[in-house]
Amino acid sequence: MKEPDVIEGMEVVYRKPQTLTATPMHYCPGCSHGVVHKILMEVVDEMGIQDKTVGVAPVGCSVFAYDYMNVDMQEAAHGRASAVATGIRRVLPDTYVFAYQGDGDLAAIGTGETVHTVNRGENILMVFINNGIYGMTGGQMAPTSLLGMKTSTSPYGREAAVNGYPLRITELLAQLPGAYYVTRQSVHTTAAVRKCKKAIEASFRYQTEKRGTCFIEVVANCPSGWKMTPNEANDWLEKNMFPYYPIGDIKAPKQ
Amino acid sequence: MAQSNGTDVRLMKGNEALAEAALRAGMQAYFGYPITPQSEVMEYLTMHAPEHPGVVILQAESELAAINMVYGAAGAGARVMISSSSPGISLMQEGLSYMTSAQLPALVVNVQRGGPGLGTIQPSQGDYFQAVKGGGHGDYRLIVLAPASVQEMVDFVFDAFRLTEKYRNPAMILADGALGQMMEKVALPPVGSLPRSAAPWATVGKPATRERNIVTSLFIQPERMEQINLQLQAKYRTLEKEEVRCEQLQMEDADFALVAFGLTSRICQKAMELARQKGIRVGLIRPITLYPFPSAVIRKAAGQVEAFVTVEMNAGQMVEDVRLAVDGTRPVHFTGRMGGMIPTPEEILAKIEAVVAEPSLQHA
Numbered sequence: 001m002k003e004p005d006v007i008e009g010m011e012v013v014y015r016k017p018q019t020l021t022a023t024p025m026h027y028c029p030g031c032s033h034g035v036v037h038k039i040l041m042e043v044v045d046e047m048g049i050q051d052k053t054v055g056v057a058p059v060g061c062s063v064f065a066y067d068y069m070n071v072d073m074q075e076a077a078h079g080r081a082s083a084v085a086t087g088i089r090r091v092l093p094d095t096y097v098f099a100y101q102g103d104g105d106l107a108a109i110g111t112g113e114t115v116h117t118v119n120r121g122e123n124i125l126m127v128f129i130n131n132g133i134y135g136m137t138g139g140q141m142a143p144t145s146l147l148g149m150k151t152s153t154s155p156y157g158r159e160a161a162v163n164g165y166p167l168r169i170t171e172l173l174a175q176l177p178g179a180y181y182v183t184r185q186s187v188h189t190t191a192a193v194r195k196c197k198k199a200i201e202a203s204f205r206y207q208t209e210k211r212g213t214c215f216i217e218v219v220a221n222c223p224s225g226w227k228m229t230p231n232e233a234n235d236w237l238e239k240n241m242f243p244y245y246p247i248g249d250i251k252a253p254k255q
Numbered sequence: 256m257a258q259s260n261g262t263d264v265r266l267m268k269g270n271e272a273l274a275e276a277a278l279r280a281g282m283q284a285y286f287g288y289p290i291t292p293q294s295e296v297m298e299y300l301t302m303h304a305p306e307h308p309g310v311v312i313l314q315a316e317s318e319l320a321a322i323n324m325v326y327g328a329a330g331a332g333a334r335v336m337i338s339s340s341s342p343g344i345s346l347m348q349e350g351l352s353y354m355t356s357a358q359l360p361a362l363v364v365n366v367q368r369g370g371p372g373l374g375t376i377q378p379s380q381g382d383y384f385q386a387v388k389g390g391g392h393g394d395y396r397l398i399v400l401a402p403a404s405v406q407e408m409v410d411f412v413f414d415a416f417r418l419t420e421k422y423r424n425p426a427m428i429l430a431d432g433a434l435g436q437m438m439e440k441v442a443l444p445p446v447g448s449l450p451r452s453a454a455p456w457a458t459v460g461k462p463a464t465r466e467r468n469i470v471t472s473l474f475i476q477p478e479r480m481e482q483i484n485l486q487l488q489a490k491y492r493t494l495e496k497e498e499v500r501c502e503q504l505q506m507e508d509a510d511f512a513l514v515a516f517g518l519t520s521r522i523c524q525k526a527m528e529l530a531r532q533k534g535i536r537v538g539l540i541r542p543i544t545l546y547p548f549p550s551a552v553i554r555k556a557a558g559q560v561e562a563f564v565t566v567e568m569n570a571g572q573m574v575e576d577v578r579l580a581v582d583g584t585r586p587v588h589f590t591g592r593m594g595g596m597i598p599t600p601e602e603i604l605a606k607i608e609a610v611v612a613e614p615s616l617q618h619a
């Protein structure tokens with residue numbers, strides 16, 4: 001049965017983007033992934049570019065991103081999303097291409113591909129979900145886990161002497177001339193969601209200018225991996241993640 | 256020298272001839288990373304790409320990145336090639352496993368060198384197992400063609416593109432450093448002689464008129480994953496029925512059969528000549544497709560010859576497939592050199608003579 005579009009006598013003021021499928025998301029309650037999926041697809045909808053957009057899903061909790069995003073998509077091997085996106089964009093130069101990756105995917109196993117994709121200035125959007133943990137495999141330490149952070153493979157807390165320091169890969173990438181727009185956002189409040197969506201919008205627009213890579217880090221939560229309620233996770237994020245991963249543009253094109 | 260049918264005849268190095276063939280075959284994208292003895296492929300392509308507007312040639316930061324770029328480009332519907340030599344091909348195994356599962360077409364060229372490890376830059380056939388048995392994780396095969404001349408370095412590019420696109424399974428040209436480096440006369444087919452069939456599954460942007468296309472190797476439900484595996488296996492059975500290629504030389508009257516592929520098959524031709532001068536009737540079976548393997552041809556020959564001698568530039572890899580085909584009905588011997596060394600016709604002849612002299616073959 002088709003659901004009625006509008007309930008009699010009521011006006012639609014907000015709706016799910018057409019480019020999100022009806023498949024219920026598998027993400028844990030309060031998880032940032034779902035929010036980022038939604039605003040990404042809202043931008044595709046609003047720009048009317050569904051027929052010109054190809055996405056790349058990572059290996060991580062968002063491995064099934066293509067179940068939710070109603071655009072042509074490819075599922076990459078763990079860490080290789082930006083190489084796959086490079087291949088797509090090179091043979092389809094007039095297409096909007098985005099890669100969507102977690103911190104283990106982008107900043108550990110895929111670091112080489114990440115650095116070189118941005119260094120070549122591939123005209124793609126890279127969305128980087130930094131939740132400081134490996135969500136999918138059950139809460140192991142990520143390259144971005146904070147010092148002292150307890151995870152299933154750092155049960156006594158991350159120690160610099162053993163595990164090195166949390167990797168601020170976004171700052172590192174901003175150094176590269178191939179990076180055109182580099183920003184760090186979050187989606188833990190309504191205001192933050194709006195800002196993050198603006199960054200996504202700008203990145204899609206920049207793609208047509210072919211000036212280089214757009215890179216958006218989203219400082220995200222992982223209530224399950226962090227063993228917190230969604231509200232606790234969002235508070236913890238502000239208190240602990242933001243000081244080390246400050247929000248804002250790191251490299252913005254001159255207007 | 257241009258011929259009336261658009262074919263060019265030239266003297267070319269194997270690697271360069273292969274690269275030129277790829278451009279003429281309508282390759283749309285190439286991704287690679289330098290490694291001896293096949294670096295001329297990308298060098299030639301970057302030099303000549305301007306003659307073919309729109310063709311993408313990209314030097315990646317590693318073979319790992321390169322094979323994943325191939326995945327992306329192939330998934331977007333392009334005719335794609337990648338080339339490397341043994342150590343680089345090892346790095347691509349993850350990507351190849353993903354590509355067979357996602358059913359993506361692409362041409363992979365391995366100009367083999369001696370291993371294991373960093374090994375040597377001299378020619379070898381040490382990657383036979385890796386090429387024909389899968390190589391990466393999971394149940395899959397590559398379509399593997401083994402050229403034995405510079406002309407076949409050209410022709411098999413066309414054949415491999417045709418096969419990989421028909422079956423949506425990566426195909427490999429398994430050459431070696433000698434074939435890559437040696438110069439021979441070649442006839443090059445004209446540009447545009449290999450049409451590309453439509454790829455309705457490719458991710459090119461979803462129009463309103465169809466469902467979204469998804470290129471993936473993830474099938475989390477085991478029931479679904481088994482179905483995909485059954486699809487792959489059905490494809491491999493069809494390949495085994497329809498696409499086996501094999502050359503037989505002087506097998507009509509042969510009492511002994513040499514079995515060799517690629518470069519060694521040419522050395523075997525000389526050994527065969529020497530043996531026949533001594534009155535030993537030797538023939539040669541040369542598998543051209545290493546997967547699908549010409550098992551039926553070998554099985555049939557087992558009804559005729561007294562013994563087989565398999566010759567390879569490795570420790571004895573294809574010989575296992577020969578033994579499987581012969582299934583114990585005849586002795587199957589092996590001789591070969593490893594680590595970049597090439598067997599001589601005299602060494603092969605000595606092996607043939609030793610086999611002929613074996614007591615088990617002396618009829619009462």
Ligand SMILES: Cc1ncc(C[n+]2csc(CCOP(=O)(O)OP(=O)(O)O)c2C)c(N)n1
Pocket residue numbers: 059060061062078101102103104105106129131133134135136137142222
């Ligand atoms: C080659 C390979 N190694 C390891 C894994 C197992 N694995 C799956 S997801 C993952 C980490 C995911 O973490 P992250 O990228 O941070 O994404 P999240 O799940 O937190 O969103 C790992 C290690 C794999 N799939 N492939």
Ligand code: SF4
Pocket residue numbers: 026027028031032033061131135136221222223224225
């Ligand atoms: S494990 Fe973490 S990242 Fe994964 S869905 Fe749950 S909350 Fe989100």
